[in-house]
Amino acid sequence: MASVIRSALRYLEVKHDGEQEIPDGLQSKWGNFDIFPVPVEQRRFNIWSYFSFWAIASMSVTAWAFGGNLLALGLSVGEGICCIVVAWTFVGLFAYLCGHPGSNMNLGFTALARTTFGLYGSYLPVMLLVFENVIFFGVNAYFGGLSAVVVISAMSSSFRVLKNTLPESAGITTQALPAACGVAIVFFGLFGWAINDNNGSVGKSLTSDLALSPTALAFGMLYGISTSAGSATAYSSRMSDWTRFSRTKNAPTVPLLLGAPILGSVTSILGILATNAVHNKNHVVEWNPLQLLLWLQKDKYSPACRAGTFFAGLALFYSLIINNLMGKIVPAGMDCAGLFPRWITTRRGSIILCIIGIIIQPWRFVTESTTFLKVLSSFGGMYSPSNDLFSQNLTATVFVSPLTAILAADYWLVHRRKWNVPDIFKQDGIYWYTFGVNWRAIIAFTLSIVWSMPGFVSNVKSSHITTGWTRMYQMSYIVNIAIAVVVFCVLSLAFPQVGLRTAAAWGEAPTTSVNSINDLEAMADKDGEPVEVEYA
Template sequence: MFSPATKKKIAYWGAKLECPVDDDANYENTYWCNRDLIPIPEDRRTWTWQGFAGYWIITGANNSAWTAGSTLLALGLSVGQSMGVIVGASLMISMIAIVAGWMGSHDYLGFTVMSRAIMTACIWMGIQTYWGGQAVKIILGAVIGPKYAFMKNTLPASANVDTGSLVSFFIFLVIFCPMLLIPPEKLQMPLRIAFVMIVCNIFGMLIWSVRTAHGAGSLLHSPAVATGSTLSWNVVYGIQAILGLWSGGIVGQSDWTRYAKTPNASLFGQGVTAPLTIIITALCGLIITSATFEIYGEYFWNPFELLLHIQSVSMSPASRAGTFFSGLAFLSSQLALCIVLNGISTGMDMAALCPRWINIRRGCFILTVIAVAVCPWNYVNNASTFITVLSGWSVFLSGMTGILIGDYFFVRGAQLHRGDMYRSSKDSAYYYTAGINWRAVVAWITGIWPLLPGFVRRVQGVNAANGWDHVYDLSYFFGFLVSMAVHVALHKIFPASKQTGASPFEMELHRGPRYLDGERPQVYVESITSHEDETVVLGKEKEASI
């Protein structure tokens, strides 16, 4: 099909484009393994409790938490009831995060490799990059002035985005992409700087709004709009919607806890910082929303809309300075959030698709392209749409979280044959049936299909409070518990071989030259020791077929 010269060029570029390998590495790039997928070695476990505390401040103290707290009011809840929902949901997030991250901090494996016993997924980057673009729009509006802040819109109404926001979105991507060059084990200092800016910004806006409005505003004392069973179900829906907001971060906790310097380094951040930060951020968001109504006569559920409105009302030096520094803090928040909660975790998921040529960094770049393609501005233009988007993640990710936790703790007893996760031979503990664990697939489908009718009805704006709608109101709890129970039960009824016991990750490599004077590329001899006294040879030196 190809001429010898073409085959040689394909082989050459295939080798050139392979992911980098550390000097004196104990691994080799294969279709299952690269630097970012191996169990993290001790010299790369650099994250202390302060780093994880900062991680959860960034994850909790951002515009998503702020917006989620405010938009609960759209469900007809009072401020007190909304805060009750936030407290309950944040405590659940904390507990699930601890359990989901345990495998990372104790076995040093990320979600992507752990889910080779299950399935992989990658999730929502677009919305956060869009909000990052809004921060850029605020900053440049403050610096350049009305010419940029009120740029003429040349896009049709059907685009759901204006020209200034779209330009700012792409500027944010230009700023964001170089940040991906920083390896995860060296991110602690940039994240510390970001969370200091975030905290100062939130409390600065709180003080300004309350002082300017001469109080917290009347919204804090307004009663709930919904009543009876409608109110009760809206409370339940609100809890699982907030869980949905953090569902991606929860299921991928081990992507970060595997960098923990000690096995328990992440517990303070997950158990204390996470719920505390989410609660405080949501409360501040509600108070600012209430106070700014007294100032401007309009509720701003999104902090970016508030800052843009301030610029539209006044371009005085004080307004420009205030919106500039606030926008700068939100920019740092979105940069950190895109890296921590989206980029690195999903980059690992991408790396699992083709480890020889895709690592975390390259996966992040691929994800960034996808973030543009999803047109995220279509999902954040109003409160009701936003809360539906938040809840929607629960449909697909809650089941994955339940399966991951049930598989690790109840099926395997927190024991893993780590070497088997990096080879595809039939005697691997995780080969299952033709390389697929059908039990996990069945469990996931069982957990999500009853949620789909209610999800579709919610997206379409049709909600008659029937049985499907109420099942969807319980989507995170339903998907999590049902998928976990079915997965564990199927493993008990149809047990797979070698699911108990543990063995280390060891790769024995015999490196040779990649090319021999123009000859076809060579395949290295690789073997993985995955059982106590058994070495399985994965390949032997031979000519590679193109």
């Protein structure tokens, strides 16, 4: 039996042809060509590519729904807009800070995680994001199915009133099931095309009845900023997975620092204003655009309504597909390649995600398990169909935001943008730290989330805690980031790592051949230490 397993594992190993043999001195356990520096010929993205990226990422169902949920906290339209602008500014800033290694050294999130947490320690941030991607791929597929229901209902009145023949225990209706499965088919098709195209590798202001004191208003705004910024934390932390394909080092700068805040803010503001207009006319408050379209079909099933909801549903369907492809499927494939590079490529990892994401019956997470969603949202941004979006989504800031801050602090403040690139893929390199783990990063991460735990547990269990812990939880995005950065930098200064701020380039590899990594010996000084290489 053991021999059969060994044979199967050998068969599944990533195959490399010709010049794509793993260079001497590197173990296939730590790298394959999906996580090595991107070759020059594959660096195709320009400034408009990154503007398009953020247009798709920010113009989504989730971003649209944020504004209304801010008003549910008791904020006015103006205060809600202020929270949104500040939150998306944070998103753009951290996207730039974490994306710079990609455009500077053409390496992705796996490399950033390894240099900060160590080769084994990097499993923590990578697995957190993989877990989030697997679940929310399926959840997004469910909402994609819901948008497909809108489109089909606009074309067929009989489908709109189709009788549900499935039991209540199924957690989904006869109407939505084929649509959700159809989304999965589209995901596979688009994914295959994208990978192949890349050579393998979208009146009167509605106000709350809540009267807030100045103190409550201040913490309410901090709460809104935390939840809004936390929703896109995963995008920011793994931005280097996309900037590594940049044609020039400066191409992502303006789109990240300006494009993300502007496009994200505009979408949420439009959501506030449009929902407000519907409320003034029809006295209906529905922040979920998909549910709003279904309500419109139910209220007035006229030819004009059918045409309007058809094209709106089609646009949202497209948005959900592209967001899932760009924000869940491909990034999860990249992360899986970083976890198990000997056996998994980006393509294999993405296919595994698609299969698991449907097998887990994601509609059950949306329709049945509120507690599960509250816990799960700790690992990344999510969308909920209820007006309780923010009480659930705030926990997106608890775990991923301090990880993002530690990654940025290590690259900019500790290593000062200098990496010994070959050592990222070797067990005997400087990023091995202590038994493969950088304990400084682990301690900083642990201490940064401790303060949010009482509020997190209270949110999950809907239990009562003191006002102090509640407010600490409401400020978790800002507080966790501050604690993580301070603790990590202090520990790194007090206990500096071996080889700190020494750098060795991959050379221009793999412009000619990845084997030029072996030219590291020619770059070493007489003591065999890597030479200083100043990065832009």
